[in-house]
Amino acid sequence: MRYAIYGLVVVLIVLHQDNWLWDDTRLIFGFMPITLLYQAGISIGAAIVWFLATKFAWPHHLEEIAQDSPAQETGESE
């Protein structure tokens, strides 16, 4: 599932490059420039993808690792 989420992120990045709207001045709902509306949609899309990530690709094991090991002193090397 984790890889599916990464795939969706790549799709978002590809969709973000909206070359087809480069010279489009249309106003949607009478006031909203289409470029701005589309990119706002990308923001909403990003929120949805990250929501899916928290549901299906969340690294629960990291929580356990941190809880199992109380803070130790920082190591000094070299």
Next chain:
Amino acid sequence: MTQLVIIGIYLGMLLCLGLFSSRLFKGTSKDYMLASHSIGPFLLLMSIFGTTMTAFALVGSSGEAYKEGVGVYGMLASSSGIIHSLCFFLLGIKLWSWGHKHGYTTQIQFFRDRLESDRIGIILFPVLVGLVIPYLLIGVMASGVVISSITEGAFESSFAAYDYGIPPWLGSLVISMVVLIYVFFGGMRGTAWANTFQTIVFMILGVVTFVVISNKLGGLEAASNAVLEKNPSKLMRDVAPSDIERYAKSYKSWELMAKYNYATRIAKTLTLTPDQKAEAYKAFKPRMPNWQTKAESLFAAKNKLYDLTNEETNKALLKQDDRVMPDPFPENWKTELMTHHDLKEYPRKSNAEKEKALLIFAGKIGHPEKDFDPNDPSKGKKWTIKKAIGVYRASNWAPDAPHPMSKLVFLTYFFVPLSVGMFPHLFQHWLTARSAATFKLPVVAHPLFIMIVWVPCVLVGVWATSATLNGIPMFPPHFPANAVLAAMVKKMTSPVLAGFLTAGILAAIMSSLDSQFLCLGTMFTEDIVVHYGGKDRFTDQQVVLMARLFIILIVAITYGFSLLEPRRVFTLGVWCFSGFSSLFPIIFAAVYWKKLTKAGAYAGILVAIGSWLYLFREAGYALKPNYTFLGMMPVATMVVCSAVAMILVSLITKPPSKETMARFYPED
């Protein structure tokens, strides 16, 4: 004065919040620097969002949209929505777990451990501090400028040199002191609370301002349709033919004025008679102050009253645009006329516009609340110095050439938000989280919050290009883009809302400053003093005291730099972010690539620094704001070079020990 009172009350509330949070301070260094890992999802979301959204969120977004059009949202905002959350998800949670497990407070502690290298800190500390300080400067200076412009005319007779408002140096000082006080007493808990409060303030006020301004412009549709009619290029990323035509006409007329001024003032081969001037004025339709010279230049050109050589014309263009004259003059000047593009290659003389505006409009400048002629109020109010400079620029400088947004620059701008992966102050915020699950809300809501703040600001900035007040364009050519939002609020809303919005802008600025100040104090204490002095040498109280003292020192240094007025500091912003981004491959590999070696990390860091310095020099030390390398944002080259160096060197050098691998990747 109303604005000043509102700002004062707001700053007072902030101080109370900081002092109140200090009552919960447990007295330990971990509590001061990491709020004892006690921050929950909502506070983490608000403090991370407040930290990443600087003055740029409100002021810069509207200003950039005013200059470049709606495309800035895709370039700067929606890309950040994807990449910031990606960094929180991929790096934040993992680093939080290791930080919690191994007791880290700073990035350098993590790198020292993961790379088995003590000396990595000696390279990283100055690099990170060197990149954070310009970032701090932007906030400190922006706060002074915002307070100064919104309080114009607040005083009857004091601060005449600053348009009778708070001088920027005083505004910056007050903001620095307020942030210092609540960071000093509240530490990370105070910072997180103040960030949350301030983020709520600037988000709400941003939306309120949007609604008020759109109503004043006749509603959403009227405001956007005005842009479609007058400046269609601002609604897309290409250039509309009508805008190219208008620019060509305007540039031609400006060239005539440059040549006329040269002929009359430098070569002194022409002087119009009073009759000729009267005829020139009669045939001209004035649109803005100081129009007479334009009328005379058109008249002189139409009647062929002067003749300049190519070299004289080139000199005339540079002179008119207040640009530095080359010495010696290029040979090709004798045969070729320079284009507008060539002209822009020559830097502008610093402060020329202020000196000339003060000279030309001396009789018009005064207290902005006082009538120009007390016996005839219809003649209007006196001008501020800023207005005089604005009129000078608009009536003397060459018009801006419309330009499309480059598709490659748009794409490679994606590398800039990678900087959040290496921001030391964000690393510290991540470690404050109560649990890994605390990250869920920030990861999901961050792109939405960016949208809520940026979409209204971008629309307001775009509307400003075509907004009129009593039939006159609200903003003349060359109006400083970053002042657009404050000017619209001041002209179109009440002093009360203007005061609140200023508080909102200051909130956005301070919510970044606080984290950065605290982070530098923490880094100095943990990575230098405690690390080299020995952990047992100092008590916890002494560590907190040292962090506090270093924060005072950093505030003082930053404030001192801001007084030097490095005017290019705003363009340094993107370079500062690019520097952090160029280090992103190192942190990413340190988390996910087990073969990363100490030597590989050194190579990556050194190449990142080297490529940054080379490209920064090529960009004229930020003097060329639209500089690209191979047609791309310079940051793309930096990130690739740094990653390649890191990978190649890691592959041929000794991998980390098994103990270190077991420490970080026990599952293997």
